[in-house]
Amino acid sequence: xxxxxxxxxxxxxxxxxxxxxAHGFGCDQNMWRxxxxxxxxxxxxxxxxxxGAGGSDLSAYVPEKYATLSGYADDLVEIGETFGLxxxxxxxxxxxxxxxxxxxxxxPGMFGSLVLVGPSPSYINRDDYIGGFxxxxxxxxxxxxxxxxxxxxxxxxxAIIGNxxxxxxxxxxxxxxxxxxxxxxxxxxxxxxxxxxxxxxxxVTARTLILQCREDIIASEDVGNFVHRTIPGSxxxxxxxxxxCPNLSAPDEVIAAIRDFV
Amino acid sequence: MPPLxxxxxxxxxxxxxxxxxxxxxxxxxxxxxxxxxxxxVGRTREELVGRKVPELLNVAGRIxxxxxxxxxxxxxxxxxxxxxxxxxxxGKRRAVLANAVERRQADGRTVATYVVLFPASERRRYERDLxxxxxxxxRASKELAAFxxxxxxRIEAAVAERVEAEAGLLAERETxxxxxxxxxxxxxxxxxxxxxxxxAARVLLREPLSERGVRVLALMQGSVTxxxxxxxxxxxxxxxxxxxxxxxxxxxxxxxxxxxIQVVDELRAGAPDRLINTEFxxxxxxxxxxxxxxxxxxxxxxxxxxxxxxxEPVRVxxxxxxxxxxxxxxxxxxxxxxxxxxxxxxxxxxxxxLGSQQGLGLGLHIASEIAKAHGGTxxxxxxxxxxxxxxxxxxxxxxxx
Numbered sequence: 001x002x003x004x005x006x007x008x009x010x011x012x013x014x015x016x017x018x019x020x021x022a023h024g025f026g027c028d029q030n031m032w033r034x035x036x037x038x039x040x041x042x043x044x045x046x047x048x049x050x051x052g053a054g055g056s057d058l059s060a061y062v063p064e065k066y067a068t069l070s071g072y073a074d075d076l077v078e079i080g081e082t083f084g085l086x087x088x089x090x091x092x093x094x095x096x097x098x099x100x101x102x103x104x105x106x107x108p109g110m111f112g113s114l115v116l117v118g119p120s121p122s123y124i125n126r127d128d129y130i131g132g133f134x135x136x137x138x139x140x141x142x143x144x145x146x147x148x149x150x151x152x153x154x155x156x157x158x159a160i161i162g163n164x165x166x167x168x169x170x171x172x173x174x175x176x177x178x179x180x181x182x183x184x185x186x187x188x189x190x191x192x193x194x195x196x197x198x199x200x201x202x203x204v205t206a207r208t209l210i211l212q213c214r215e216d217i218i219a220s221e222d223v224g225n226f227v228h229r230t231i232p233g234s235x236x237x238x239x240x241x242x243x244x245c246p247n248l249s250a251p252d253e254v255i256a257a258i259r260d261f262v
Numbered sequence: 263m264p265p266l267x268x269x270x271x272x273x274x275x276x277x278x279x280x281x282x283x284x285x286x287x288x289x290x291x292x293x294x295x296x297x298x299x300x301x302x303v304g305r306t307r308e309e310l311v312g313r314k315v316p317e318l319l320n321v322a323g324r325i326x327x328x329x330x331x332x333x334x335x336x337x338x339x340x341x342x343x344x345x346x347x348x349x350x351x352x353g354k355r356r357a358v359l360a361n362a363v364e365r366r367q368a369d370g371r372t373v374a375t376y377v378v379l380f381p382a383s384e385r386r387r388y389e390r391d392l393x394x395x396x397x398x399x400x401r402a403s404k405e406l407a408a409f410x411x412x413x414x415x416r417i418e419a420a421v422a423e424r425v426e427a428e429a430g431l432l433a434e435r436e437t438x439x440x441x442x443x444x445x446x447x448x449x450x451x452x453x454x455x456x457x458x459x460x461x462a463a464r465v466l467l468r469e470p471l472s473e474r475g476v477r478v479l480a481l482m483q484g485s486v487t488x489x490x491x492x493x494x495x496x497x498x499x500x501x502x503x504x505x506x507x508x509x510x511x512x513x514x515x516x517x518x519x520x521x522x523i524q525v526v527d528e529l530r531a532g533a534p535d536r537l538i539n540t541e542f543x544x545x546x547x548x549x550x551x552x553x554x555x556x557x558x559x560x561x562x563x564x565x566x567x568x569x570x571x572x573x574e575p576v577r578v579x580x581x582x583x584x585x586x587x588x589x590x591x592x593x594x595x596x597x598x599x600x601x602x603x604x605x606x607x608x609x610x611x612x613x614x615x616l617g618s619q620q621g622l623g624l625g626l627h628i629a630s631e632i633a634k635a636h637g638g639t640x641x642x643x644x645x646x647x648x649x650x651x652x653x654x655x656x657x658x659x660x661x662x663x
Contacts, residue, residue, distance in 0.1 A: 026329030030337055094329070137321040144322035144347070193325075217316060218328050242289065244328040248336035 013040030024094025028054025282379035484532015549659030571595030
């Protein structure tokens with residue numbers, strides 16, 4: 001199976017340098033639809049879906065491999081090798097920030113610059129570190145995923161349409177951008193919200209930009225500051241955007257900050 | 263749109279709609295909230311206006327809102343049937359389904375978001391049941407698969423075992439058939455030369471002979487008789503095993519006694535130095551196969567001569583009484599051991615005896631088969647005084663069912 005098919009890789013634009021955009025927990029590469037086109041004029045852009053999300057090949061989902069962020073980072077390194085990336089720019093949202101950090105450590109020189117959007121090395125509070133969630137909160141989240149939430153409507157839509165030969169009819173109706181296999185969604189939630197990559201931050205040597213939103217309950221300003229303090233020489237930009245997805249709610253601000261950095 | 267009749271109006275339509283209703287400003291903060299929703303969460307309008315939707319949710323709901331709800335709404339401009347849990351002022355949860363739509367300006371900027379919430383406790387319970395049912399089905403399916411696997415393995419092993427056993431059985435059966443056919447042919451072929459020897463001995467008896475010659479001829483006759491008996495037994499046994507059973511030709515036309523006398527005389531001739539006492543009182547006709555009864559008595563008497571004490575007489579008694587025939591053969595000597603008792607009538611069972619007298623071990627087996635064929639029995643009593651085999655049958659012959 002090709003890596004392109006496995007990770008639903010889409011390459012656009014052209015330029016001497018490459019920007020890889022990685023989506024976070026929840027949706028897929030569509031998260032970057034308001035941001036990545038702005039860079040296609042000067043850069044080659046690579047968008048991809050993590051295995052298990054969006055248009056990736058679900059049959060490539062190996063529970064053991066993807067039980068750690070390191071498994072996802074291996075995929076990113078493979079993508080980098082496939083496209084011969086050197087000194088490229090990685091833009092990762094949410095949990096992909098840490099996936100990018102791990103990939104930069106695994107393959108020195110592949111990514112010269114990291115842009116971390118709403119990063120958190122640990123969502124769970126540990127010792128005197130405040131990640132924002134207690135272990136109980138995260139357990140509650142994982143339990144609630146058993147109730148299926150979006151997975152429910154995603155799973156039901158084709159049946160409701162009653163036309164399995166033409167699944168595209170179903171896609172138009174439902175919340176297709178965030179559709180995923182419920183079991184994989186739960187496993188991804190587990191690895192996302194239980195990982196602890198604080199120690200990895202210290203080893204980052206790539207130029208690093210942290211984009212921090214206001215009122216982000218997933219990754220608070222305190223967490224952003226922790227990442228900024230811990231990654232040597234990193235730069236932090238506090239956006240005016242609120243919430244966890246500035247790539248959707250304030251794409252212009254995100255574009256400007258990235259352009260300024262690269 | 264026609265105005266609603268007083269005291270109602272659009273305000274009432276909004277406030278008391280049968281669903282929760284929220285409008286959000288461009289920054290995602292609550293601008294309007296209807297009375298229905300306020301009632302559900304137990305809050306006042308003042309408490310909620312200016313807040314964000316995640317603040318109405320539990321922790322999981324907040325994460326979900328930020329990672330799914332908000333981005334999805336931004337991307338497609340609407341969302342339908344998103345399951346959320348509202349947190350009430352009492353700390354309880356209220357399951358709802360949310361639909362939302364963004365109102366955008368021409369330049370794409372969001373001006374407002376409308377959110378409606380429908381109670382979904384029943385549906386949530388139903389969904390949980392479905393999830394549980396699916397989990398149960400998956401477990402059952404896994405168990406079934408495991409069971410099928412072991413079942414398959416067990417069947418395979420059983421089939422292999424069975425095939426092996428049947429092959430063995432078949433081979434054994436073939437061997438047994440061959441053996442029995444061989445015995446039948448052998449028995450048949452042995453009879454002819456034996457008949458010649460017997461005829462030759464009778465011819466010789468009519469010649470003038472020395473005393474020693476007469477005695478030797480008598481021994482020869484005895485051996486021929488014994489040999490003939492053995493061959494009969496072998497043939498009957500083989501025939502029985504081949505499915506023919508012991509064939510009987512019964513009638514009550516001739517007296518039985520003469521047959522018995524002939525049998526005793528034959529054996530007496532073969533054992534001239536043994537004493538055989540007879541006592542016959544056959545007053546009723548007996549419906550039987552006389553030659554078979556003769557074979558039975560010959561076998562019993564042959565046994566008595568072989569196993570009994572040489573210095574004690576063998577007693578043959580036969581009488582009829584009240585519709586029953588009883589023939590017994592008794593000898594002295596060592597009683598039959600206990601372990602031998604169990605197998606006396608089994609084919610090829612032989613008691614302990616010296617050298618040349620050794621038989622095939624078919625005599626008692628054939629005798630009991632003949633008794634059975636006549637609807638009769640053979641019983642044994644054996645003690646220090648005597649060993650007595652007693653054959654009993656109804657003089658009316660075998661009862662046909």
